[in-house]
Amino acid sequence: xxxxxxxxxxxxxxxxxxxxxxxxxxxxxxxxxxxxxxxxxxxxxxxxxxxxxxxxxxxxxxxxxxxxxxxxxxxxxxxxxxxxxxxxxxxxxxxxxxxxxxxxxxxxxxxxxxxxxxxxxxxxxxxxxxxxxxxxxxxxxxxxxxxxxxxxxxxxxxxxxxxxxxxxxxxxxxxxxxxxxxxxxxxxxxxxxxxxxxxxxxxxxxxxxxxxxxxxxxxxxxxxxxxxxxxxxxxxxxxxxxxxxxxxxxxxxxxxxxxxxxxxxxxxxxxxxxxxxxxxxxxxxxxxxxxxxxxxxxxxxxxxxxxxxxxxxxxxxxxxxxxxxxxxxxxxxxxxxxxxxxxxxxxxxxxxxxxxxxxxxxxxxxxxxxxxxxxxxxxxxxxxxxxxxxxxxxxxxxxxxxxxxxxxxxxxxxxxxxxxxxxxxxxxxxxxxxxxxxxxxxxxxxxxxxxxxxxxxxxxxxxxxxxxxxxxxxxxxxxxxxxxxxxxxx
Amino acid sequence: xxxxxxxxxxxxxxxxxxxxxxxxxxxxxxxxxxxxxxxxxxxxxxxxxxxxxxxxxxxxxxxxxxxxxxxxxxxxxxxxxxxxxxxxxxxxxxxxxxxxxxxxxxxxxxxxxxxxxxxxxxxxxxxxxxxxxxxxxxxxxxxxxxxxxxxxxxxxxxxxxxxxxxxxxxxxxxxxxxxxxxxxxxxxxxxxxxxxxxxxxxxxxxxxxxxxxxxxxxxxxxxxxxxxxxxxxxxxxxxxxxxxxxxxxxxxxxxxxxxxxxxxxxxxxxxxxxxxxxxxxxxxxxxxxxxxxxxxxxxxxxxxxxxxxxxxxxxxxxxxxxxxxxxxxxxxxxxxxxxxxxxxxxxxxxxxxxxxxxxxxxxxxxxxxxxxxxxxxxxxxxxxxxxxxxxxxxxxxxxxxxxxxxxxxxxxxxxxxxxxxxxxxxxxxxxxxxxxxxxxxxxxxxxxxxxxxxxxxxxxxxxxxxxxxxxxxxxxxxxxxxxxxxxxxx
Numbered sequence: 001x002x003x004x005x006x007x008x009x010x011x012x013x014x015x016x017x018x019x020x021x022x023x024x025x026x027x028x029x030x031x032x033x034x035x036x037x038x039x040x041x042x043x044x045x046x047x048x049x050x051x052x053x054x055x056x057x058x059x060x061x062x063x064x065x066x067x068x069x070x071x072x073x074x075x076x077x078x079x080x081x082x083x084x085x086x087x088x089x090x091x092x093x094x095x096x097x098x099x100x101x102x103x104x105x106x107x108x109x110x111x112x113x114x115x116x117x118x119x120x121x122x123x124x125x126x127x128x129x130x131x132x133x134x135x136x137x138x139x140x141x142x143x144x145x146x147x148x149x150x151x152x153x154x155x156x157x158x159x160x161x162x163x164x165x166x167x168x169x170x171x172x173x174x175x176x177x178x179x180x181x182x183x184x185x186x187x188x189x190x191x192x193x194x195x196x197x198x199x200x201x202x203x204x205x206x207x208x209x210x211x212x213x214x215x216x217x218x219x220x221x222x223x224x225x226x227x228x229x230x231x232x233x234x235x236x237x238x239x240x241x242x243x244x245x246x247x248x249x250x251x252x253x254x255x256x257x258x259x260x261x262x263x264x265x266x267x268x269x270x271x272x273x274x275x276x277x278x279x280x281x282x283x284x285x286x287x288x289x290x291x292x293x294x295x296x297x298x299x300x301x302x303x304x305x306x307x308x309x310x311x312x313x314x315x316x317x318x319x320x321x322x323x324x325x326x327x328x329x330x331x332x333x334x335x336x337x338x339x340x341x342x343x344x345x346x347x348x349x350x351x352x353x354x355x356x357x358x359x360x361x362x363x364x365x366x367x368x369x370x371x372x373x374x375x376x377x378x379x380x381x382x383x384x385x386x387x388x389x390x391x392x393x394x395x396x397x398x399x400x401x402x403x404x405x406x407x408x409x410x411x412x413x414x415x416x417x418x419x420x421x422x423x424x425x426x427x428x429x430x431x432x433x434x435x436x437x438x439x440x441x442x443x444x445x446x447x448x449x450x451x452x453x454x455x456x457x458x459x460x461x462x463x464x465x466x467x468x469x470x471x472x473x474x475x476x477x478x479x480x481x482x483x484x485x486x487x488x489x490x
Numbered sequence: 491x492x493x494x495x496x497x498x499x500x501x502x503x504x505x506x507x508x509x510x511x512x513x514x515x516x517x518x519x520x521x522x523x524x525x526x527x528x529x530x531x532x533x534x535x536x537x538x539x540x541x542x543x544x545x546x547x548x549x550x551x552x553x554x555x556x557x558x559x560x561x562x563x564x565x566x567x568x569x570x571x572x573x574x575x576x577x578x579x580x581x582x583x584x585x586x587x588x589x590x591x592x593x594x595x596x597x598x599x600x601x602x603x604x605x606x607x608x609x610x611x612x613x614x615x616x617x618x619x620x621x622x623x624x625x626x627x628x629x630x631x632x633x634x635x636x637x638x639x640x641x642x643x644x645x646x647x648x649x650x651x652x653x654x655x656x657x658x659x660x661x662x663x664x665x666x667x668x669x670x671x672x673x674x675x676x677x678x679x680x681x682x683x684x685x686x687x688x689x690x691x692x693x694x695x696x697x698x699x700x701x702x703x704x705x706x707x708x709x710x711x712x713x714x715x716x717x718x719x720x721x722x723x724x725x726x727x728x729x730x731x732x733x734x735x736x737x738x739x740x741x742x743x744x745x746x747x748x749x750x751x752x753x754x755x756x757x758x759x760x761x762x763x764x765x766x767x768x769x770x771x772x773x774x775x776x777x778x779x780x781x782x783x784x785x786x787x788x789x790x791x792x793x794x795x796x797x798x799x800x801x802x803x804x805x806x807x808x809x810x811x812x813x814x815x816x817x818x819x820x821x822x823x824x825x826x827x828x829x830x831x832x833x834x835x836x837x838x839x840x841x842x843x844x845x846x847x848x849x850x851x852x853x854x855x856x857x858x859x860x861x862x863x864x865x866x867x868x869x870x871x872x873x874x875x876x877x878x879x880x881x882x883x884x885x886x887x888x889x890x891x892x893x894x895x896x897x898x899x900x901x902x903x904x905x906x907x908x909x910x911x912x913x914x915x916x917x918x919x920x921x922x923x924x925x926x927x928x929x930x931x932x933x934x935x936x937x938x939x940x941x942x943x944x945x946x947x948x949x950x951x952x953x954x955x956x957x958x959x960x961x962x963x964x965x966x967x968x969x970x971x972x973x974x975x976x977x978x979x980x
Contacts, residue, residue, distance in 0.1 A: 026575045030627070188677060
């Protein structure tokens with residue numbers, strides 16, 4: 001009886017069992033959900049932050065900035081400072097990841113992001129910070145005190161997403177970067193048919209009770225579900241490592257539609273706007289606009305020469321009827337070393353017409369995630385690239401560049417993967433072990449602080465006076481804005 | 491200071507850091523080592539079982555059978571019955587693994603073995619059962635009571651081995667089956683150069699304190715260390731997913747030699763005998779005899795037509811100057827479906843001369859581990875194959891078959907991966923959810939019991955009156971011999 005299928009309605013034959021592996025039956029299990037209600041936010045604190053989190057990086061624009069009303073608690077406006085150690089916390093003071101001596105620092109950094117700590121940034125809703133970690137746990141942490149409310153490991157797999165939080169549910173996405181041997185051989189014969197995560201570990205979307213962290217239901221996928229899904233109007237939009245786009249009922253996980261596009265969604269999260277879902281895949285490198293209601297392809301576009309993990313790494317950003325996507329492209333060996341370009345392209349959101357293409361430049365190939373997550377604010381695209389280890393600001397309508405900021409001491413694995421955040425006239429960037437404040441008009445660096453560890457594809461999540469972050473070293477960090485930008489927030 | 495390199499002497503530049511990720515710094519971490527000294531065996535119980543465990547399946551012959559002296563405690567002679575739930579324990583009563591509805595039962599079975607429970611069988615030394623699980627924990631369990639003595643998760647990775655236990659140490663091997671994208675592309679261009687586990691998760695050998703489960707030191711490897719190492723005369727012999735054979739000092743993890751052979755060791759554990767180490771690789775499919783002192787290749791042999799994960803899956807067995815190895819070979823589509831043969835071959839241990847080759851027959855391709863682990867007892871080779879789902883008994887000197895036993899209801903994923911165990915005139919086999927007793931002279935089934943869950947590449951470990959087992963459903967099972975073979979042990 002413990003193992004039976006759930007009563008959840010399932011459309012089109014999809015079965016939604018209630019008990020996945022790892023929803024440990026044994027309360028003594030280290031994977032059993034831990035719930036500490038004494039750490040729930042107070043009524044006043046529960047008003048801090050947005051009321052829902054529907055997209056990776058907070059919105060289709062990817063600008064995770066949330067001002068507070070004047071009635072907000074003082075701590076929230078002043079900012080708080082804490083570091084929460086997750087299950088495999090590695091010393092923040094250690095500037096080298098595990099295995100640097102064996103794999104080399106260049107490879108060891110992304111490995112620590114992919115298998116040890118937080119790949120993306122955190123979500124903040126109602127006074128609670130929600131984080132997914134590659135340590136296989138999700139966490140709910142009191143945004144004020146930094147104390148644990150719950151931790152839960154619904155399945156034995158890496159959790160690489162930025163938790164979605166809507167109503168009484170938190171949605172987690174499970175999947176890791178591996179290919180099994182059968183898919184390695186499949187890639188040899190027909191690359192676009194090879195699925196990442198197929199028959200290797202447990203993939204899918206896990207819907208947890210927002211308050212307690214208990215598993216409500218889950219929707220298994222065949223390929224990995226590394227990308228964070230997107231939520232709109234009661235539905236979740238999912239992309240997978242075996243090239244599928246899927247729409248499910250966010251209430252009960254029932255399948256609404258599925259469209260097998262081919263290729264691989266690595267970490268590219270969908271964006272939903274105006275009834276269309278934007279989805280990007282690598283290997284068969286296309287940006288697709290799908291009808292949100294039916295999943296049918298309305299248009300598809302590409303980036304010329306998109307290569308390697310290219311388009312499937314990057315989550316498209318959408319604003320003002322324009323979709324912005326970037327990808328590494330046009331590999332070329334220079335002096336015996338592999339190099340890549342990073343191209344940014346804007347598409348008309350309703351027709352797919354190419355509006356402009358901007359070449360961020362060429363640089364040495366980096367391991368793992370190779371693009372930069374674009375962020376759009378007030379008609380400007382802000383985007384980085386670990387290939388060039390620089391951020392640029394571009395005019396959303398024309399692609400004309402305003403400035404270019406090279407990340408200091410970017411290191412061998414490159415820096416510039418995470419989306420910047422615009423808040424109260426300043427641009428914030430989390431990259432390497434540091435947080436930076438930049439002048440958004442000039443790209444001039446205003447100030448920086450050393451947090452420690454490493455920020456992978458992490459964007460600063462700013463709620464009032466605090467920046468919340470996920471760290472590859474397996475910590476959640478809260479840093480007051482005034483420490484990063486003392487001139488603007490004395 | 492927490493993060494510093496250890497004081498362990500390191501030969502040839504190998505650094506042996508003391509703190510891997512997952513040796514959680516935080517005692518509140520779910521991955522922190524749990525030690526319950528109240529469950530240590532009594533002085534009398536500590537005499538049960540061998541005094542060391544030096545090879546996968548207990549010895550180079552792979553016959554994990556350990557009779558007891560007459561002075562042994564009554565419970566040990568009579569046998570005990572318990573089931574210990576590990577961290578992700580799935581109900582033993584559930585005959586379907588997770589994901590069967592999504593991946594199909596054929597694929598879901600090995601996925602549960604590879605990512606959820608115990609891939610191999612257990613080790614028993616001094617009244618304690620030692621188990622490694624793909625739930626990322628290792629366990630020490632009181633052989634008499636089935637109570638936990640310690641559990642420890644030294645690293646965030648699957649532990650697929652059969653723990654070695656020598657002196658005051660337990661050696662664990664970490665590595666999973668995944669290939670990262672860079673190695674997927676490398677396989678496309680030059681298959682033998684692609685490394686499994688390279689820059690994907692944390693690989694290596696972890697030396698734990700036998701009594702408490704605390705980490706002593708570890709030796710990181712670049713490719714996965716899925717295969718259980720072998721111990722001989724103070725040294726550990728390791729094979730990896732990127733085709734290396736490595737010898738380290740078992741006391742402190744210092745490198746003694748390394749020989750990069752190429753290809754992939756999947757689950758093939760080395761065997762050491764008479765100063766030679768026998769090592770098998772797939773993709774570049776060879777069985778190597780190496781000088782245990784220097785790592786130099788003394789001879790190498792192959793199995794004609796060895797294909798797919800072939801030779802690298804299977805641990806060679808050695809006895810009486812003969813090495814026995816098998817592999818899937820000669821792929822052929824029949825009626826549109828892929829099929830394989832399983833060939834067993836015997837080599838002269840000192841010269842590599844082929845003594846005989848036996849064709850176990852052709853069958854449909856199965857997922858994951860495709861060979862059978864051979865066991866040698868008293869001049870007879872006992873070996874199965876999931877491709878044919880049958881066990882055979884062969885004359886060690888001539889390869890002449892004595893009998894063939896088809897596994898009943900073997901299922902789509904095939905049965906016959908684990909080595910049989912010969913004990914007191916009976917042959918025991920763990921396959922599917924069942925334990926079987928066979929007449930070793932005729933292959934006739936004497937009796938069977940349903941344990942539940944699934945046995946992957948699991949051999950019955952027999953100590954006196956009890957069979958100890960690791961289960962893909964994430965349990966350790968203890969079953970009295972008299973239940974499996976009531977006629978011989980009434």
